[in-house]
Amino acid sequence: xxxxxxxxxxxxxxxxxxxxxxxxxxxxxxxxxxxxxxxxxxxxxxxxxxxxxxxxxxxxxxxxxxxxxxxxxxxxxxxxxxxxxxxxxxxxxxxxxxxxxxxxxxxxxxxxxxxxxxxxxxxxxxxxxxxxxxxxxxxxxxxxxxxxxxxxxxxxxxxxxxxxxxxxxxxxxxxxxxxxxxxxxxxxxxxxxxxxxxxxxxxxxxxxxxxxxxxxxxxxxxxxxxxxxxxxxxxxxx
Numbered sequence: 001x002x003x004x005x006x007x008x009x010x011x012x013x014x015x016x017x018x019x020x021x022x023x024x025x026x027x028x029x030x031x032x033x034x035x036x037x038x039x040x041x042x043x044x045x046x047x048x049x050x051x052x053x054x055x056x057x058x059x060x061x062x063x064x065x066x067x068x069x070x071x072x073x074x075x076x077x078x079x080x081x082x083x084x085x086x087x088x089x090x091x092x093x094x095x096x097x098x099x100x101x102x103x104x105x106x107x108x109x110x111x112x113x114x115x116x117x118x119x120x121x122x123x124x125x126x127x128x129x130x131x132x133x134x135x136x137x138x139x140x141x142x143x144x145x146x147x148x149x150x151x152x153x154x155x156x157x158x159x160x161x162x163x164x165x166x167x168x169x170x171x172x173x174x175x176x177x178x179x180x181x182x183x184x185x186x187x188x189x190x191x192x193x194x195x196x197x198x199x200x201x202x203x204x205x206x207x208x209x210x211x212x213x214x215x216x217x218x219x220x221x222x223x224x225x226x227x228x229x230x231x232x233x234x235x236x237x238x
Contacts, residue, residue, distance in 0.1 A: 105175035
């Protein structure tokens with residue numbers, strides 16, 4: 001299985017830091033955010049990783065190189081202007097291939113997430129071993145997390161491992177998921193397209209599965225959040 005890391009965002013709320021450094025290269029505990037993700041993927045045996053970029057994208061390529069120092073093989077999908085998440089996937093389809101792939105944001109910090117859990121979540125057979133019809137297979141599998149303070153209303157409900165637009169409680173999409181490539185057939189390369197509307201469309205059709213991740217997870221969206229993650233643990237001397 002391949003993976004894609006989203007790294008094309010401008011990071012407006014992180015300015016002025018992101019005026020001279022792409023957001024995924026900002027460091028938490030001495031390591032760029034995106035490198036935490038690369039190492040977690042490699043630890044799960046996922047070594048072929050596509051990275052899209054736009055703002056200061058060459059700096060990302062220069063910093064990460066071919067990925068060999070991390071045990072990975074990195075491929076880059078440059079965008080003249082950021083194409084949003086679904087648009088970024090459509091642009092990178094030729095690099096991702098025809099099998100299901102993992103996609104994750106490059107600006108989240110979840111150092112203990114086990115990506116090996118995602119290798120078999122999209123089933124092609126029913127519990128009795130019979131092939132599922134093409135139109136009955138889940139197209140995606142998402143992880144949800146407890147709602148953070150900046151997003152108290154959440155995104156989706158979860159009903160027996162099925163993602164739903166309606167229902168309570170609502171939880172927040174962790175920006176970690178597995179997707180079948182055909183989910184993006186309707187998006188032409190180079191188009192701007194968000195992932196959220198696509199997820200809601202297929203959730204209404206009952207074709208998106210999911211689960212809850214209860215480990216350490218942070219969407220690093222502000223300088224205050226970044227500084228808080230870089231504070232020494234309580235009880236230790238700086």
